[in-house]
Every structure is written in structure tokens, then in C-alpha cells.
Amino acid sequence: MSTTVSREIRLKSRPVGTPTAAAFDLASVEVPAPGPGEVQVRNLWMSVDPYMRGRMYDRPSYVPPFQIGEALQGGAIGEVTASNDPALKPGDIVSTMFGWREVFNAPAAALQKIDTHGLPPQAFLGVAGMPGLTAYVGLLKIAALKPGDVVFVSAAAGAVGSVVCQIAKIKGCTVIGSAGGDDKAAFLREIGVDHVIDYKKTPDLTKALAEAAPRGIDVYFENVGGAHLEAALNAARPFARFALCGMISQYNETGEAKGPGNIILAVGKSLRLEGFIVSNHFDMMPAFVKDMSGWIAEGKVKWRETVDVGVENAPAAFIKLFNGENLGKMLVKLA
Amino acid sequence: MSTTVSREIRLKSRPVGTPTAAAFDLASVEVPAPGPGEVQVRNLWMSVDPYMRGRMYDRPSYVPPFQIGEALQGGAIGEVTASNDPALKPGDIVSTMFGWREVFNAPAAALQKIDTHGLPPQAFLGVAGMPGLTAYVGLLKIAALKPGDVVFVSAAAGAVGSVVCQIAKIKGCTVIGSAGGDDKAAFLREIGVDHVIDYKKTPDLTKALAEAAPRGIDVYFENVGGAHLEAALNAARPFARFALCGMISQYNETGEAKGPGNIILAVGKSLRLEGFIVSNHFDMMPAFVKDMSGWIAEGKVKWRETVDVGVENAPAAFIKLFNGENLGKMLVKLA
Numbered sequence: 166m167s168t169t170v171s172r173e174i175r176l177k178s179r180p181v182g183t184p185t186a187a188a189f190d191l192a193s194v195e196v197p198a199p200g201p202g203e204v205q206v207r208n209l210w211m212s213v214d215p216y217m218r219g220r221m222y223d224r225p226s227y228v229p230p231f232q233i234g235e236a237l238q239g240g241a242i243g244e245v246t247a248s249n250d251p252a253l254k255p256g257d258i259v260s261t262m263f264g265w266r267e268v269f270n271a272p273a274a275a276l277q278k279i280d281t282h283g284l285p286p287q288a289f290l291g292v293a294g295m296p297g298l299t300a301y302v303g304l305l306k307i308a309a310l311k312p313g314d315v316v317f318v319s320a321a322a323g324a325v326g327s328v329v330c331q332i333a334k335i336k337g338c339t340v341i342g343s344a345g346g347d348d349k350a351a352f353l354r355e356i357g358v359d360h361v362i363d364y365k366k367t368p369d370l371t372k373a374l375a376e377a378a379p380r381g382i383d384v385y386f387e388n389v390g391g392a393h394l395e396a397a398l399n400a401a402r403p404f405a406r407f408a409l410c411g412m413i414s415q416y417n418e419t420g421e422a423k424g425p426g427n428i429i430l431a432v433g434k435s436l437r438l439e440g441f442i443v444s445n446h447f448d449m450m451p452a453f454v455k456d457m458s459g460w461i462a463e464g465k466v467k468w469r470e471t472v473d474v475g476v477e478n479a480p481a482a483f484i485k486l487f488n489g490e491n492l493g494k495m496l497v498k499l500a
Numbered sequence: 501m502s503t504t505v506s507r508e509i510r511l512k513s514r515p516v517g518t519p520t521a522a523a524f525d526l527a528s529v530e531v532p533a534p535g536p537g538e539v540q541v542r543n544l545w546m547s548v549d550p551y552m553r554g555r556m557y558d559r560p561s562y563v564p565p566f567q568i569g570e571a572l573q574g575g576a577i578g579e580v581t582a583s584n585d586p587a588l589k590p591g592d593i594v595s596t597m598f599g600w601r602e603v604f605n606a607p608a609a610a611l612q613k614i615d616t617h618g619l620p621p622q623a624f625l626g627v628a629g630m631p632g633l634t635a636y637v638g639l640l641k642i643a644a645l646k647p648g649d650v651v652f653v654s655a656a657a658g659a660v661g662s663v664v665c666q667i668a669k670i671k672g673c674t675v676i677g678s679a680g681g682d683d684k685a686a687f688l689r690e691i692g693v694d695h696v697i698d699y700k701k702t703p704d705l706t707k708a709l710a711e712a713a714p715r716g717i718d719v720y721f722e723n724v725g726g727a728h729l730e731a732a733l734n735a736a737r738p739f740a741r742f743a744l745c746g747m748i749s750q751y752n753e754t755g756e757a758k759g760p761g762n763i764i765l766a767v768g769k770s771l772r773l774e775g776f777i778v779s780n781h782f783d784m785m786p787a788f789v790k791d792m793s794g795w796i797a798e799g800k801v802k803w804r805e806t807v808d809v810g811v812e813n814a815p816a817a818f819i820k821l822f823n824g825e826n827l828g829k830m831l832v833k834l835a
């Protein structure tokens with residue numbers, strides 16, 4: 166087996182504010198034949214996710230920052246093309262965290278073989294992967310969802326939010342979803358969301374939420390921050406639980422971020438606001454896989470993808486996340 | 501038994517911003533002899549507490565708002581002076597919620613007889629009463645305190661905060677207390693607080709907290725809000741727990757309150773912020789009374805009082821809370 170050329174996206178500079186193409190470099194590297202115990206993988210799909218923005222800052226965090234001049238990391242689904250380890254054979258589908266590149270070699274132990282159970286492989290970057298598990302953990306464990314709860318979800322048409330909405334419906338809850346634009350609103354209605362708020366057409370989120378949930382909300386699944394968080398605090402019933410999954414409106418903040426001026430409501434209403442990182446809850450993976458594969462098979466969970474093609478377009482796909490241009494899971498198809 | 505004159509403080513108008521004397525009226529009423537099943541009580545001590553500010557707004561809340569023209573309500577300790585119910589006899593000490601008045605009649609069932617166990621009766625408005633229970637519930641139940649935790653307490657020299665500090669020390673924790681002024685700082689050192697921050701002399705609370713807790717904090721007991729909450733979010737270790745008891749810096753806000761601009765840290769650090777109201781946790785009263793009476797007897801819990809005299813001075817005593825003029829429990833001595 167000879168050398169293979171792989172293109173990859175490297176971090177060129179740390180973005181200030183909303184990332185632009187200038188922060189990224191496209192490079193080509195020669196990948197040799199895999200060494201002893203190694204396999205070679207050709208990525209089929211790679212994921213771009215909002216949390217990756219945090220790794221572009223040089224600061225202490227729950228994951229180390231990306232390094233300038235190095236290829237970006239992140240979830241990808243690939244196919245084994247050569248193997249020097251009996252655990253994997255050519256044609257196997259693997260889930261990896263090597264990220265924004267076309268071809269790479271790695272020890273077999275660093276790769277997770279996937280049985281796709283008939284699902285398209287890229288589903289393991291979305292509904293059946295990390296975003297799906299995030300929704301499951303946040304709603305069932307962090308927010309301790311109960312049947313009959315009124316659940317408010319922001320970024321409800323996204324990879325995580327759309328799964329949150331559907332799990333909440335499966336569990337017998339009333340769901341209010343916020344998203345921007347007609348296509349996303351239509352998708353939310355299609356997946357059974359009871360009240361859709363198009364925040365781009367809504368000058369007063371608190372008023373819209375009060376109309377959608379006249380008796381208040383029991384759970385808020387937070388993906389956005391800012392005005393959404395303030396509206397949720399206003400609408401919260403006593404003892405409401407907030408699962409803080411992300412605050413995409415804040416990720417590119419360059420000035421002084423504006424906090425929720427009504428946070429004091431958390432005292433009088435006995436609210437619980439709890440942040441979480443899915444990687445601290447991988448113990449729930451087996452239960453998630455079992456539940457989710459059943460729900461998909463029964464047609465109870467649907468999903469959408471927004472697909473760009475070619476590793477050279479990964480930066481543009483990533484930037485779309487912050488403009489809200491993706492419906493459902495944002496993916497880059499590599500092969 | 502003849503009619504008795506009682507003076508009382510009524511809400512004259514709803515304060516805007518920090519309350520002033522203009523919001524209160526002193527009135528005299530004639531209290532008849534108690535009717536069948538009633539007792540007459542002469543208040544010895546009454547309490548002014550920060551939470552009462554919230555009841556001066558006309559808005560839905562966990563307790564109904566005070567009404568214009570009516571006497572203010574709140575905790576008081578009184579002595580039974582006449583009784584038409586065998587459950588109480590003259591000389592009995594009772595804890596009540598009838599508030600800012602000198603003498604009143606009430607059904608015996610509405611009064612709680614106190615066995616003072618040798619403590620001064622006003623201790624049941626402070627360390628052995630609602631503020632003490634608030635500290636106990638917030639620290640042990642809401643914040644789920646563990647031995648070895650690093651605990652940050654704001655308004656640490658107050659009626660609640662000073663008990664929080666001492667329970668945390670009893671439980672084997674490191675305590676950082678914030679308060680304003682030399683007298684309060686000296687009191688905090690006296691009760692064993694490990695690191696005292698005089699916030700009035702501290703331009704940068706985040707820096708001061710980083711110096712006091714180089715490895716971060718595990719628990720924050722929130723009484724103040726604003727810059728204290730932001731500093732606590734900055735200092736929090738992963739999985740830190742915040743008990744949100746009050747935010748006195750916000751109670752008199754007339755403009756748009758400023759929220760914590762760094763609330764997003766709650767996501768990446770997996771923080772839990774939980775508000776609570778002590779009245780939802782009265783199930784912990786027996787355990788509190790048992791623990792606290794033991795700690796006081798062993799000299800492990802000390803307290804301070806700031807005492808004004810006469811019901812006519814209750815408004816001024818209340819206003820002092822928002823200027824930080826009280827050290828420990830703010831009380832009004834009535835008889």
C-alpha cells in the first residue's frame with residue numbers, strides 16, 4: 166500500500182467574534198501505509214458542532230483548546246481502508262474524534278466500531294450519536310423530566326433541540342420550541358411540537374412564552390442564552406428545572422456579555438439551573454442506544470440534516486451554525 | 501381586662517428603590533380583651549429581614565404582597581399576657597408572624613409556644629430561628645455540603661451568613677466570607693472564617709476570591725447577587741453547587757438589573773445553581789433544632805445582634821439592612 170494524500174483543516178488563528186474563513190487553513194499531508202497495530206481510515210462524514218467554538222479560545226476548559234497550526238478535532242464517521250489489527254477489517258464503519266481530515270492512521274483501540282443497525286452512518290454524528298445522547302442526558306437526568314411537564318426548548322430545530330422535543334413528546338409532555346425561520350417552524354410542527362415560537366418574528370419572547378404556556382414551564386432546555394434564558398426565567402413555575410446545555414448566542418461575544426437581569430427569580434421560585442457536559446454522562450450510553458434505536462424503529466424520532474460537501478467546506482459549514490443556517494444536524498460529507 | 505393601646509407600623513406606599521421612612525406610617529389601635537379561644541400577646545422582639553422588601557412590591561410571589569394601609573407582617577417573639585385557651589398561659593413565650601406591632605389578639609393555634617432552653621428569646625428570631633434554619637437548609641440540603649469543601653459565603657456577617665460560616669466550619673470545610681467593614685471582618689475572624697474579604701475595600705472580587713481559593717470553590721452561599729455572583733461563577737470548580745438564598749443587592753433595583761455576564765460558565769463547569777425558600781423545608785426543623793441547640797451549648801455557634809428600640813424605629817431598622825449597617829441579626833426590641 167502506497168502513500169495517500171489527505172486534506173485537512175487547521176486552525177490558522179484564534180477567531181475574535183464570529184469565526185470567518187480567515188481563521189482556517191486547508192493543508193494536504195501524505196499519509197503513509199498504517200504501521201503495526203494501526204488501521205487506516207477514510208472519513209465519510211464529519212461533524213461541526215457549536216461547542217467547538219469554545220475550543221478555539223486559548224483558556225482552561227473541560228477540553229483542551231485547539232492548537233494553532235494543527236488540524237481541528239471533532240466527531241467523524243469513517244470506513245476502514247487498511248488494517249494491521251485483527252479487531253478491525255477493511256469496510257468496517259468506525260466513529261472517531263480525529264476530526265477535520267480525510268484520511269488518517271490510528272491504533273485500532275482509538276476507534277469505535279459501529280454496528281449501524283440499518284441507519285445511515287452519519288446518524289451516529291446526530292440523532293444516534295453525541296447530540297442525541299446530549300438531549301437524552303439533559304432532559305431525563307439533568308432536568309429530571311416528569312410526564313405532564315411543560316417543556317421549553319431553544320434552538321429546537323437543531324441537532325440536540327429536535328431530539329429534546331421528540332423525547333419530551335414521547336414522555337407525555339407539552340413542548341414549546343423556539344427556532345428561527347419558516348422551514349424550522351414547519352419542521353417543529355412536523356415532529357409534534359405543540360407551540361412553535363419563531364424568535365426572529367417575535368419581539369417579546371416573554372410575552373410569546375406566556376401565551377404558549379399560560380401556567381408556566383416546568384423544564385427549560387437551554388441551548389441559546391440571552392433573551393431566551395430571561396424569558397424562561399420569567400415563565401418558570403416554582404421548582405422548574407433548567408438543563409443548561411449551551412448558550413450559542415454568547416459563544417462569539419467580544420464585549421461584556423449581558424447576563425439574565427432577572428436571575429433573582431431563581432430564588433423566589435426555587436428554580437434549579439444545572440449545566441452539564443455530555444462526556445460526564447457516558448454511563449447513560451447503553452440506555453440511550455436501546456431507547457433511541459427503538460424510537461427510530463417505531464418512527465417516533467425523526468431528524469433532518471444540512472449537508473455540505475468536501476473537507477474544504479468544513480469552515481463554512483461550521484460558521485453556518487452561528488447564523489442559524491442549519492436545519493437539524495450540520496454535516497460535512499467527505500467521501 | 502380593659503382595652504390596651506398598641507402601636508403598629510403600616511405600609512403607607514410601595515417604595516421605589518431603597519425604602520425610606522416615607523413608605524411607612526405609625527398608627528395606634530385599641531386592642532380589646534381577647535375573645536373566646538384567643539390569647540393576647542405583647543411582643544418583646546420583632547424581626548426585620550431582607551426578604552420583606554419583596555413583599556412590598558405588588559406582584560405575584562411565593563408570599564402575598566403587603567397591603568397598603570395594613571400593618572406589616574413578620575417574625576416576632578412575644579409574651580402571653582392574657583389567655584382564653586388552656587394551651588397557653590400568661591408568661592408563656594410565643595413565636596408569631598403577626599409582625600410589626602406591640603400587642604395583638606390571636607387564636608392560640610396561630611401561635612407557637614417556645615421552650616427557650618435557656619437562650620435569650622430573641623435568639624429564636626435569629627440563630628435558633630428562621631435565619632438559622634435558612635443557613636442549615638441551604639448549606640446541607642440545597643448545596644449538599646461535603647467535608648473538605650471550599651465554601652464562599654456573601655453577606656457572611658449577617659444573620660444567615662454568619663450561621664452558614666459556622667456550620668461549614670463544624671462540617672470540616674474551608675470558609676471564605678465576604679462582608680463590608682472592619683467590625684464585620686473582625687467578627688468573621690472571631691467565628692473562624694479562614695479568609696475574610698472586605699468587599700468595600702476590594703475593587704476586584706474575582707481576583708480576591710482567586711487569591712483566597714487558588715483551587716476554586718465547591719460551594720457558594722448566595723445572599724448578595726451582582727458582582728459577588730459573577731466572582732463565584734469565575735471561581736467555581738467543576739460541579740460546584742450554588743445555594744441561592746437571596747440577592748440583596750438587587751432588591752431595590754429600579755432600572756434594568758444587570759445579570760451575571762459569565763453565566764455561560766455554568767455549562768462548561770457543570771455547575772448547579774438552586775434557589776430555595778426556607779418555608780418549603782420546614783421538615784428539616786427538628787434536625788436543625790437538635791443540631792443547633794447542641795452546637796450553641798458546645799460554644800461552636802456564636803451570634804451577634806444589632807438592636808434598635810421601639811416599634812416606631814422598625815422602619816429605620818429595616819432600611820439599615822440595605823445599607824449594610826447591621827452586624828448579625830437586625831432586631832427591634834419592643835418591650
